[in-house]
Amino acid sequence: MTEVATARRSRITPEREAELYEAVLDLLREVGYDALTMDAVAARTRSSKATLYRQWGGKPELVAKAIRHGKPGRAGDIDTGSLRGDFRMLVSREDDCTMERNSALMRGLFMAVHTNPDLLRAFKELLVEPEMDEFRSLLQRAIDRGEIRADCPALEYVVHMLIGAFATRALIDDHPPTQEFLTSYIDAVVLPALGVPTV
Amino acid sequence: MTEVATARRSRITPEREAELYEAVLDLLREVGYDALTMDAVAARTRSSKATLYRQWGGKPELVAKAIRHGKPGRAGDIDTGSLRGDFRMLVSREDDCTMERNSALMRGLFMAVHTNPDLLRAFKELLVEPEMDEFRSLLQRAIDRGEIRADCPALEYVVHMLIGAFATRALIDDHPPTQEFLTSYIDAVVLPALGVPTV
Known part of the structure; x- marks a missing residue:
C-alpha cells in the first residue's frame, strides 16, 4: 500500500x-x-x-x-495457523541460490554500514524497523493463539537469533545459509527458546 | 602449553x-x-x-x-559447577569497555575476512576451531552433570547463538554488546534452547 x-x-x-x-x-x-x-x-x-x-x-x-x-513479500502476511508453519513458510520463500546471492549482497552491505553512518540510519529506518514490525505481527498472532507466553523473554531476541544465524553461518561453517540449515536452526534454537514445542 | x-x-x-x-x-x-x-x-x-x-x-x-x-584465558578452564555459572563467568571476563573495543576490532576483521580467503582460513584454523574445542569441553561438563541432554539439537548451534548475538547487537540496537545484554540473551535464548532452567 x-x-x-x-x-x-x-x-x-x-x-x-x-x-x-x-x-x-x-x-x-x-x-x-x-x-x-x-x-x-x-x-x-x-x-x-x-x-x-x-x-x-x-x-x-x-x-x-x-x-x-x-525481499519476497511481507513476513506479516504469512499466516499458516502455527508459528512453526509461519517460520517454515518464511524460510521457503527464498531458494538456496537466491539466499546465497542475497547473503553475499548483505555481507557487502554490512561492511559498508560500518563506514557509512547514513547508510546505517537508512537501513534501520527503511529496512530493519519495518521488517521488525512485520515480524512482531507474526509473533503477536502466535501469542494470541497461546503458542508463546506474552512475557517470554526470548521474544525481544527473535531477530537477533535469526539474523545472527544467517550472518555467522558462512564464517563458522564454510557454507552459505540454506533452507535446510535455517529450518534446523529454527527447530533447535528459536522455537525452544520461545517455549514452542517442535513436535 | x-x-x-x-x-x-x-x-x-x-x-x-x-x-x-x-x-x-x-x-x-x-x-x-x-x-x-x-x-x-x-x-x-x-x-x-x-x-x-x-x-x-x-x-x-x-x-x-x-x-x-x-582473549582472556581459555573457556575450557572455566568450571563453576553449573552451565549458567560458566556462561556468567565467560561474560564477566571482559568489561564493557574492552568488549566495545574488541567488538570494533572484530567487525573490522569480519570485513577483511570477506576479501581475504587466507585470513578466513587462518581464522578458522587458529581461532574458531580452538575456541569451539574449548567450548565443547565446557558443554561436555554440563552434559556429564546431567544439565543438558547429550542429544539436544541446540548443542551444535551454541557458537552461532553467541557470535550471532554479539555481531547483530550493534546493527539492530545501536549499542555495542555489553555484559548486561549478553547475560540477558543467554538467560532468554541460549539456556532455554539447551533445555537448562534459568531459575
Missing part, C-alpha cells in the same frame, strides 16, 4: 519503481556500495539524477528501499 | 611473544587488516621480517594468533 501511495505521489508507476530498484540491486552486486554512484543509477535507468534525489533523498535511502523491495 | 612449546621451539620467550601480539593488535586498531604490513610489525617490534615469517608463516596467521592471544 505504502509503495503504491509513494509512487502516486511522485508520479512514478510501481512498474517503473520496481525496474529502478532492480537496476540498483544489479549495480550493488557489480560494484558494491562505495563505488555505486547516483550517476551510474541514472545512466542505467535512463532517469535524471534530479528525479532520483527528489524521489529518494539520496543514495543510502535508495539502496535501503531497493533491498526492501527485493 | 601449546604456546610455550611453540615459543621454545623457536627460541622466542613467552614475554616476547606476548609483546609482539600486543603490537599487532595495536596496529590492527590503528590501520586495519588490509593496511597492516609485516614491515610495520617488524619496525614496531624491532624484529626482522624473516623472524616473523619463520615464526608465523605469514600475516593471516600472525593476526589470528594475536587475536587468540588477546
Whole structure:
C-alpha cells in the first residue's frame, strides 16, 4: 500500500519503481556500495539524477528501499495457523541460490554500514524497523493463539537469533545459509527458546 | 602449553611473544587488516621480517594468533559447577569497555575476512576451531552433570547463538554488546534452547 501511495505521489508507476530498484540491486552486486554512484543509477535507468534525489533523498535511502523491495513479500502476511508453519513458510520463500546471492549482497552491505553512518540510519529506518514490525505481527498472532507466553523473554531476541544465524553461518561453517540449515536452526534454537514445542 | 612449546621451539620467550601480539593488535586498531604490513610489525617490534615469517608463516596467521592471544584465558578452564555459572563467568571476563573495543576490532576483521580467503582460513584454523574445542569441553561438563541432554539439537548451534548475538547487537540496537545484554540473551535464548532452567 505504502509503495503504491509513494509512487502516486511522485508520479512514478510501481512498474517503473520496481525496474529502478532492480537496476540498483544489479549495480550493488557489480560494484558494491562505495563505488555505486547516483550517476551510474541514472545512466542505467535512463532517469535524471534530479528525479532520483527528489524521489529518494539520496543514495543510502535508495539502496535501503531497493533491498526492501527485493525481499519476497511481507513476513506479516504469512499466516499458516502455527508459528512453526509461519517460520517454515518464511524460510521457503527464498531458494538456496537466491539466499546465497542475497547473503553475499548483505555481507557487502554490512561492511559498508560500518563506514557509512547514513547508510546505517537508512537501513534501520527503511529496512530493519519495518521488517521488525512485520515480524512482531507474526509473533503477536502466535501469542494470541497461546503458542508463546506474552512475557517470554526470548521474544525481544527473535531477530537477533535469526539474523545472527544467517550472518555467522558462512564464517563458522564454510557454507552459505540454506533452507535446510535455517529450518534446523529454527527447530533447535528459536522455537525452544520461545517455549514452542517442535513436535 | 601449546604456546610455550611453540615459543621454545623457536627460541622466542613467552614475554616476547606476548609483546609482539600486543603490537599487532595495536596496529590492527590503528590501520586495519588490509593496511597492516609485516614491515610495520617488524619496525614496531624491532624484529626482522624473516623472524616473523619463520615464526608465523605469514600475516593471516600472525593476526589470528594475536587475536587468540588477546582473549582472556581459555573457556575450557572455566568450571563453576553449573552451565549458567560458566556462561556468567565467560561474560564477566571482559568489561564493557574492552568488549566495545574488541567488538570494533572484530567487525573490522569480519570485513577483511570477506576479501581475504587466507585470513578466513587462518581464522578458522587458529581461532574458531580452538575456541569451539574449548567450548565443547565446557558443554561436555554440563552434559556429564546431567544439565543438558547429550542429544539436544541446540548443542551444535551454541557458537552461532553467541557470535550471532554479539555481531547483530550493534546493527539492530545501536549499542555495542555489553555484559548486561549478553547475560540477558543467554538467560532468554541460549539456556532455554539447551533445555537448562534459568531459575
